[in-house]
Amino acid sequence: MITDKIKAAIFDLDGVITQTAFLHAEAWKEMFDQYNDQRKKKNLEPFDAFSIQKDYPIYIDGIPRYDGVANFLKSRKIELPWGNPEDDPGMQTICSLGNLKNEIFLRKVDNHGAKVIESNIRVAEKWKKSGLKTAIVSSSKNCEMILKSAGLEDLFEVRIDGMDSGERKLNGKPAPDIFLEAAAELGFLPDESLIVEDSLAGVEAGVRGRFKYVIGIGHGDKAEKMKELGADKVVHNLEDLDTHFKTDLTDHRNLQDALEQFEILASEWEGKKIYLFLDYDGTLSPIVREFDKAFLADDMREAIIKISKLCFTAIVSGRGMDDVKERVKIEHLYYAGSHGFEISGPGDFYYEIEKARKLIPSLDKIEEELRTNLAQVEGVKFERKKFALAVHYREAAEEKVKKVKMIIDQALKNYRDIVKGRGKKVIEIKPKVYWHKGKAINHLLNVFRKENEDSYVIYIGDDITDEDAFMQIREGTGILVGSHGEPTFAGYHLENVKAVREFLIRMTENLK
Secondary structure, eight states: OESSSOEEEEESBBBTBBSSSHHHHHHHHHHHHHHHHHHHHHHHHOOOOOTTTTHHIIIISSSSSHHHHHHHHHTTOOOOOOOOOSSSSSSSSHHHHHHHHHHHHHHHHHHHOOOOOOOHEEEEEEHHHHOOOEEEEOOOTTTHHHHHHOGGGOOOEEEEOHHHHHHTTTTOOEEEEHHHHHHHHHOGGGGEEEEEEEEEHHHHHHTTTTTTTEEEEOHHHHHHHHHHHHHEEESSSSSGOOOOOOOOOGGGGOOTTEEEEEHHHHHTTTTTTEEEEESTTTTTTTSSSSSGGGOOOOHHHHHHHHTTTTTTEEEEESOHHHHHHHHHHOSSSSEEGGGGTTEEEEEEEEEEEEHTTHHHHHHHHHHHHHHTTTSSSOOOOEOOOOOOOOEEEEOOOHHHHHHHHHHHHHHTOOOOTEEEETTTTTEEEEEEEEOHHHHHHHHHHHHOOOTTTTTHHHHHEEGGGGGHHHHHHEEEEEEEHHHHHBBOSSSEESSSSHHHHHHHHHHHHHHH
């Protein structure tokens, strides 16, 4: 069975990706048994012992830690003060009991390790390879630690866990907040996303959040309850799923030429407000061996000026914002530099990612280390931007490329908040903040597009980094220039920079 197009897959952690659910359940039972023993010693009435089979699915599974404590105690008609998250592990408050449970859980992880559910991971990897964006959610504050111990950090673009829920004041499951937050981080709507959950509270949260597809992991009575709650499918593991999700990925060789199909495109945007976004390198200026010599031709600048007088126009580049502004030299445009980490425009418009700004000192240290360690590798060039460092190896000998990548990997080992990005003969080193060209475009649209406005978005780009932008477009199309060698989310194709200029000229004539 093939279902509607899905752009994002959001996974719960415990019981879906890792087999830590049973460790959590055992930790809960051990904690509540200890509390019951203490009540007996204090001559307080003991309660019916915590049951993993009966109590865990109803009061605990998928629910934030302190809420789980409160839920169970309420079921036993026991009242305790809430306390605060800084309480020492103990039995005086709801928070201290929750912290005791966490202490027991961490000890169990140390003893047993975080085992993974291989079948579900294989499917998650397959979905990611097919083009779906992926996120992991968890009510646990130990999510990052568990992913690291299982070697799964790179499987998910976005992580929203118990730490994030506390900081952002998200309601716990069965409220859909954590799933909605993950979808928003990825840049997609609930009806473009699916969720995978193994808890009843999680399935209910997915249904309440109106996600396009809710998949439950369960069997027996639990599976029946998931179906009653509204799960679209319930399976033992994801490899049992008989549903295949379509994506917009296309072999670039199958894309139609945007110039040949211009009349069809023009009919699509007729009567609508057009928002035009243009990459720089490889789109407005040809790719050159020396990146600092990629200049904008006068006739291309003239074409951009003319079209920008007829529709909203922005340049979205991996280059630093000041660098691309200096090369384009058109005052009234909007510019998004460093893949959108920094955006400026007319009327003193300015936006930057605060979390990324705080990581600039780390980038400075990495740059210093790499300039030293790569100094002897001929053909390597550095391009420092405010929010990123690009290491270009286009001119390096092929046998040296492996060494370059190894040195970069070694330098990044000590920086958990700095990551690598891919490009054409370049490695981008940037803050680990889920922000890219597509999200920069969405930010500009959210600022300038009016509510219920009939609009048409066009993005023209040539690189693998432009796929994030192509994927985000809902009303409009992406146009791929040349090829980056992988399947694309673009809807049309242009052969080269010359063809881009011709397309802009025809757009201008059409919009006059």
